[in-house]
Amino acid sequence: MRRYQLMKKVLEQLGVEDQRVRLEWISSAEGTKFAKVIEEFTEQVRQLGPFKQDQKTAAGGEG
Amino acid sequence: MASGKAMDVVFGVEPTSAAKKLRELFYSAHMIHSHIAHFYALAAPDFVMGPDADPAVRNILGVIGKVGLEIGGEVIKHRAYGQQIQAMLGGKATHPAWTLPGGVSKGLTEDERKQVEEMAKSCVEFGKFSLQLFDDVVLKNQAYVDLVVGDAYKLVTNYMGLVDENNKINFYDGKVRVVDTEGKELFKYSPREYVDYVAEHVEPYSYLKYPYLRQRGWTGFTEGAGTAIYQAAPLGRINACDGMATPVAQEAYEKFVSVVGHPTHFVLATHWARLVELMYACERLLELAVDEEITSPDIRTIPTATPKEGVGILEAPRGTLTHHYATDSNGIVVKANLIVGTTNNNAPISMAIKKAATSLIKPGMEITNGLLNMVEMAFRAYDPCFSCATHAILGELPLKINVYDSRGELVRTLSRE
Amino acid sequence: MSKLKLASYWAAACGGCDVAILDINEKIVDVANVADIVFWPIAVDFKYSDVEAYADGYIDVCLFHGAIRNSEGEHIAKLLRQKSKVMVAFGSCAVAGGIPGLANFKRREDIFERVYIESNSTQNPERVFPQTKFAVPEGELELPEFYKDVKCLADVVDVDYFMPGCPPTADQIWAVVQVIASGALPPKGAFVGCSNKTMCDECKRVKTEKKVKKFYRPYEIMIDSEKCLLEQGLTCMGPVTRAGCGNQCTSANLPCRGCYGPVDGVIDQGAKYISALASIVDADTPEEADRIISQIVDPAGTFYRYGLPGSLLRRAK
Known part of the structure; x- marks a missing residue:
């Protein structure tokens, strides 16, 4: 948990948005929950699209 | 060290007296290392081996071969002393982790002090030897003297350097003094006022900016009275001061002035000025090594104010070094502005190269590598450090000279690419 | 020969x-x-x-x-x-x-704007920026291209x-x-001129129990010259940094800054340090842990001081 807190802080400084990182505890018996979380999270990241830096590069041609 | 001084101001804390002395001692050792390295490794090859010697021998190893292993050993030994003293205090000589706002992280023990004193004594003798060597190799050779005081390497500008309250050179602390082309004081400023006096111009063909005297406005690459261009580094300092604060260096300064004048506009006189400064650094190192406060454990004041903003200025070997930082309330830098030693000399370097090229290369003349090197000597006098100066850390600066004939046709390209 | x-x-x-x-x-x-x-x-x-x-x-x-x-x-x-x-x-x-790699925290355009326009000694009302090619009467001047990363x-x-x-x-x-x-060359890809131990393994400072209630920055405290720097609450990179320098910075009584990078087998020095540092936070509740961790004011800059381009993320996104 502490690792996660510290890692989030580092990632935030590195421009990785909060919504791209998620911590869940799922036991081996919770197959349905696992599938659901992965699906949700995949969709969420898809919505976010590429990192801002890469978006700027693609749009502005400032490669 | 400049960032350390800026941090004192950012944190609103005055370093203890012992800490200031330790920093200056450290910094004198740094000057010794840097000036020895430049003079013997970068400047001496041109004079000892000759400007048109083969590049394979026109280097430090060639110099050692010619002056003898024994003298070569002395050169290496004293430069190493400079490094050892820095490492003794800062853990390592290059990029030491040592200065903190309000002081330094480690002091000097009595044992270490004794070692520094011995090294400093030896450095003082070596400083004298280096001045004598310059005398023998350069001043007693009329061809070299003619080169130094000739028009090819003359550039008339203003000059800048840090001075103490008596207008003597100080590398670590004081006010920045600027004199005009006649050597008359234009102004003196404190670190926090730098932006009122210095501005930087941008050209599309350089990553490095061109500083000039703000009050005069950008005058372009012009020399002579009224120009906004100034020079820093040893020549800038020796012209901007009224003398040296230690006895042997003062003697050397007086001789310097009697031969090349005050102010002097001869770019190659920089090498001599560098040796006068080396002498001062050695003597100052010794003074500080025997200062009774130097082993004091009182080396830090813990800051209590909320950090905000500050400017620190000192003399880097290659010119006046300005560090300006603004921080958040945790002391994390959010904005920085640096005017680095070599940056000050960006315009003068370009102008000196052009002057040397147009003076030395005449119609009908055979263009040789020796000639190219003589043009480069104008450049090398400034001991330029372009990676720091651009902030972008670009590495080596390629120098390329296109020689055109009177009809504008390209005759030959001389290149250090 | x-x-x-x-x-x-x-x-x-x-x-x-x-x-x-x-x-x-x-x-x-x-x-x-x-x-x-x-x-x-x-x-x-x-x-x-x-x-x-x-x-x-x-x-x-x-x-x-x-x-x-x-x-x-x-x-x-x-x-x-x-x-x-x-x-x-x-x-x-x-x-x-x-250290140049720290520029990867910023975008190239922001660096140019700061250096050539915004910095307070710069006078550039016409917004002139360096160009890779620039025509002058004598011909074309060229500058190397300043990369994005x-x-x-x-x-x-x-x-x-x-x-x-x-x-x-x-x-x-x-x-x-x-x-x-x-001529006795090591295998290709080897790290040379260093050891495969960590700085901590070679550090002679006295180590007791690694538990930290409060993190400090070096300017805030009088630093004990005998005691483990991490135990004093300083973010010393020793646990995740390759040894070989002879413990130079710690001998000057300041924390290791991590310049030798991680030891063999560790891909990301900063990530490894997150793990090491989190394990010594001495907190009873998540809130307390949060408070202690928040005392590390610039973790990314501290953990990737020498290695951002070589790290997993390579740059700020």
């Missing part, structure tokens, strides 16, 4: 690595006895054109320092790779990006050995030169 041919070059570097080579002091003469220096811009006046004229593989060993910031650095790296039998990434910048040497050429340090120490440089001269 013919003499070794040595080359050294600086790309995005400060010159400190060159000074470190000079710091082998009198041994530089011994080097000259066994080797010819065929390219070393700071000390020997050979030009790019001389290198271009060498046969492929003519140079036995090239010590390349500096990160790759622009097209010129990449061009010369490729040229020297072609002309050298052995290519060494020399110093933290060539190995992992080093700072890269490591291994990002642009094949590297045989890695020698970390900011700068590498003179003793280690001398040891490596001797190994090279003996």
